[in-house]
Amino acid sequence: MSAEKITAESRTEFGKGAARRIRRADKVPAVVYGHGNDPLHITLPGHDTMMALKRGGANALLELSIDGKTQLALTKQVQVDPIKRHLEHIDFVVVRKGEKVTVEIPVHLNGTAAKETLVVVENATVQVEAEATHIPEYVEIDIEGLEAGTQILASDLVMVPGSTLLLDPDTLVVNITEAPTTEDIEAELAEAEAEAGIEHDQSDAEAAAEAAEGDNADEKSDEA
Incomplete structure (x- = not known):
């Protein structure tokens, strides 16, 4: 897995208001932590970061350029807006070449x-x-x-x-x-509905069939 190169900026503003301003500028708030260092708060370019995560998958490895310094960072948690699907926040962990994760x-x-x-x-x-x-x-x-x-x-x-x-x-x-048969599925559904106390109204066809059975029973009784 090769590292995607992304230029990041240090971030000094925090809170929901600051995060909204960052996103409106098509950027993503993020934090980098690990190896005993203080958490480093950064912003990333929205489109480039989204594409890097798509290519790298759940464990995307990024080579972050922060204030002229380069840092390898492994994606640990990504928050995505459930409706608009844009990136809301990313957590990274610091890694080094040759290090086991x-x-x-x-x-x-x-x-x-x-x-x-x-x-x-x-x-x-x-x-x-x-x-x-x-x-x-x-x-x-x-x-x-x-x-x-x-x-x-x-x-x-x-x-x-x-x-x-x-x-x-x-x-x-x-x-x-x-693979379950249609009969298996219908039987399981009926059992689940019975356990849940769900009752269905009779369809016209079922009512007619039930009435016909009743008439046949009456006729046999009369004949007897």
């Missing part, structure tokens, strides 16, 4: 399992230890043609050289089961 990386599935199966990802991310400048973007799992009953454990994952999986080997990551 612990991060969560996503699980990516490759291929398609056998027909009439359901693929359940029990753990969408896994924790790994890797060099700060060589963090894998994801761990890939090939599920092509796998049949129902197949279980992929943490011990089955293939990690890129230089990274170590920090997960119990017996942890279930992907579970492939038989």
